[in-house]
Amino acid sequence: MKKLLTSVVAILAVVAVLFTAQRYLAAKTGSGEGGSKVLNLYNWGDYIDPALLKKFTKETGYKVSYETFDSNEAMFTKVKQGGTSYDLAVPSEYMIEKMKAANLLLPLDHQKLTGLKNYDSRFLNQSFDRHNKYSVPYFWGTLGIIYNDKYLKASDVQHWDDLWSSKFKNQVMLIDSARDVLGFTLITQGKSVNDKSTADLAAAQGKLTTLMPNVKAIIADEIKMYMAQDEASIAVTYSGEASEAMANNKHLHYVVPSEGSNLWFDNIVMPKTAKHTAAAYAFLNFISEPKNAAQNAEYIGYATPNKKALALLPKSIREDKQFYPDAKTVSHLQVYSDLGQKWTEKYNDAFLEFKMTQR
Amino acid sequence: MKSKQQRQLFYLVPYGAWLLLFVIAPLVLLLFQSLTNANGGLTLHNYAVYFGSGTYLRMTFNSVWFAFLITLITLVISYPMAYLLNQLKQKQFWLLLVILPTWINLLLKTYAFIGLLSKTGTVNNFMSFFGIAPQQLLFSDWSFLLVAAYIEIPFMILPIFNSLAEIDPKLEQASRDLGANKWQTLRRVILPLSMPGVKAGIQAVFIPSLSLFMITRLIGGNRVITLGTAIEEHFLVTQNWQLGSTIGVILIVAMVVTMILTRDRVKKNTRK
Structure with missing residues (x-):
């Protein structure tokens, strides 16, 4: 019992000391x-x-x-x-x-x-x-495609539809975001990224499912690390993430498809x-x-x-066209508007079902 | 007498407050949340959505299946290992080495595996030494199982090790004296006596494995989808806390079922 009491007192003393030190440091750094x-x-x-x-x-x-x-x-x-x-x-x-x-x-x-x-x-x-x-x-910034010129030519990936090419089997990394992935699929079908039509969304999900054989992983911030490490040859991500990856790997390039993309x-x-x-x-x-x-x-x-x-x-x-695209491309960029609770869920449910697709 | 009772009651206060605040209140909130809709009205709609959706049911099946595999892998590795550790002279030291990785942050360990398994990583470098071309190791079911099992193994070894250490060595000697061979001793004496440890290990591994989600993204590349992924999405992205809570309640039910299936059956164990 006495031993227990001593250790409790000791722990309390340590907590008190740490607490005052933390307050002191916080006050000092303002x-x-x-x-x-x-x-x-x-x-x-x-x-x-x-x-x-x-x-x-x-x-x-x-x-x-x-x-x-x-x-x-x-x-x-x-x-x-x-x-x-x-x-x-x-x-x-x-x-x-x-x-x-x-x-x-x-x-x-x-x-x-x-x-x-x-x-x-x-x-x-x-x-x-x-x-x-x-x-x-x-x-x-924009949403776009980052690729590694060691594994493919620039002409292979100028448009969103190129991602569906059979050449890229199990090579594409996608950003883990329902709006972005469904967004570029909607763009390939000539629809708006803010589309609120059940039929359009179902069509986009159907098209997206056919992309699955090419998808290597669906991840978030890690894309820049994996691209810099040559883990994948092609990925869909934001311009800011791309610029960080490119700073670490000279072979990487970033493309904003001219048919349109997201402007954030x-x-x-x-x-x-x-x-x-x-x-x-x-x-x-x-x-x-x-x-x-x-x-x-x-x-x-x-x-x-x-x-x-x-x-x-x-x-x-x-003058870097990758991050400051020309006026024509900029004019095709679309800004997201708030979809509201119901449609945010519809987009995410569609994306979740896509993620569950078996290879 | 009365004062003693009062004192006991007094000691119970912090424990009771803790239970109430951090166990019972969150559970009640979770259950309540799962039974409401966005406007706060009571409804069973969320459960209807869950059980009416093939996606969620498949995801549940995935979660249980992967948790089962992880538990099986860790058990198969841990039992012999715990048994061998018990035979060693400096067993506490060797046990410490097994537990050591749990001192390191989970995320750091996961990132270490990325370094090992990536295309330009250590494993592929080593393989290229023997002329094997770089393989895709990350983002597969196997890499997910490997990393998850690695992370869970200490939680399986510890209880098994402890239950084995508690077995009186005399029982083993007696069994040998009475003519049982090594195999019979293991099967008839050691294994039944270490069962509580195995059950505790299964609980400690299976239950957290049901809702693993960080590793599903980092190592599994979201190719392995479990219920944890869906909960994260509903709380952070769609902000549909009601449905997120519903999935949480279902996970809790799954855990309770596991606990019941692996609990110690008091009758059997007290019979000596």
Whole structure:
């Protein structure tokens, strides 16, 4: 009994010491809420150049508390619960629509935004947020095909339909996302990625099933690692993931099929939970400055919607057709809109059934 | 007398609170959630969807089948291994080596297997040494079973090892004295006496294997689909928590069935 008591006391003492140390460290690094000169930024992991955060603190005096999420849905749930007072968040386009419908966003005061004129008008006033009432573009990108030139020629994979070619038996890796995979199948059938017709969806699922013999795996972020390691010769993934894989393997290339694909956005919004609005506007203006946006784009490797920042980027990036496709391809790109609960489930059920298909 | 009872009651408070908060409340919530629709009304619709869908039933069958295979593989490897470990001099040390991998994070171990099994990985490099062309090892049923069995093996060995260690060596000697050969001793004495360990091992492996899902994606490349995949999807992507909960309830029922099938039958064991 005495022994038990001693060990309990010892454990409690260790917990107390660790707790104080943790509080001390947190206070020292200035994380957590508290204090008025703070900006609570809620963003994807590794989705901003850390040097820019330091520069922002130096210029404006606001300390940045950077918290990360790994899916739009997780971010939505946390903002909805409202436990933490996030001042800015970076959701994707369909999620902005959903948050808007759930009354989770504050309208932006355009009088206080000095940098909006720097953005390319092609990426403003989108269907998910007319007149950019709630959001400022952060990065944009596409869904496309990444391939390894050691195993196949560029001419083999210019279009979505090429994935069905019998040459690629058991070679294609797909992104584990119902909307993306059904989306490109719908595009090959001349339909919209936001199609809400039972017949069209069934037709797309039927066509997708015939792709199964070519499918090697259906995975998520791991695609970039596997492509860099030559595990597969061809994969469907997002442009940002592709650019990371390409940085590690010179043989990789990325194609956005000219018949159309998904155009995605990550925009900065101000959730209802925002408490430090002055800091939030300061940050929005800071990140809209061409120099800062260019530095960020070079660090992240995604395409910047900031026209003036693009002009500052090196020519090799600026003219890279893989990540800044030509005007004709861009005009064929489609943006996802929120499908609503019923159709989100229909898409996912169709995708789940596809995944269950035997080889 | 009364004060002693009161004290006992007092000791029960933290335990009871724990049970209530972290076991009973979540179970009730899960069951309740599975019986509601999106608007909060009571309905059996989710169960109708589940049992009316060939996809979910096939997935359930897949889960049970793979969990069964994983359990079988681990059992076949673990029993002889636990038996041999018990014969060794420094058995605690050897046991430690078996348990050691459980100290490493599950995800890290999985990634290590990716390094081993990938096309440019260690195994294929080694095979090319003998002139065998690189094989596709990842994203197959076999690689999934291999990794899952590797991860679950310590949980099978431990209970079997313990139950074998508890057997009085004198019983074995007596059996030999009475004329049983080695095989008969094993079958008639050791095996029945270590049954509780085997059952505990089966429970510890079969039940978690039913809902494995990280490995199905990383190693199985989503070519192996189990109920865990469907639960993850319903909670994270479609946000249909009701249907997700329904699948959760069905998994719990499957686990209870496993527990009942492998429980110690008190009558048999007390007969000496």
